[in-house]
Amino acid sequence: MAKKPATYADLEALPDHVVGEIVAGELYASPRPTMRHSAVSSRLGGELMNPFARGRGGPGGWLLLDEPELHVGEDVLVPDLAGWRSERMPHVPDLAATSLAPDWVCEVLSPSTQKLDREAKLPVYAREGVRHVWLMDPRTLTLEVFGLSEGRYTLLLMHTGTAPVRAEPFDAMELDLPFIWDAQ
16 A cells, blocks of 8 residues: 655644654654754854845845745755845745745755755755755764756765865855854
């Protein structure tokens, strides 16, 4: 007997202490992120906010959100961070979720979500035309930057360590990785 695809009602039935997503009809329930995971995500968002969302000391032109709920096709995804170019999403909609795929997403990897992020969610992001995906691993201090080309991701940058780095699509400034990794 075929397994029934997960529904949004299945997501709503999950306890508050998990993050629920549906990918290819399968329900994924991940534990809330660790404090280190949250710190990396928050610090990265903070680094990008002034120059890219507010245009202070940088080009502006982006709307950046923490953990937005994306309804793309039959899938429901919650990336750690996502960004839309302002011409595609000029302001934050007053909605619980959006079906407009971002231009950029960042997933902070953890042991419990690494396989989901790499194997299940990356193909959905490619299908939906997300132009850049960052995978950040706080355990190995690694940033992987992928760019979409002809419907597939290619690795544009693999950076390990705490040296500052420039990474597409936010390469107009250097990222302060010692601060982001909390390795100062």
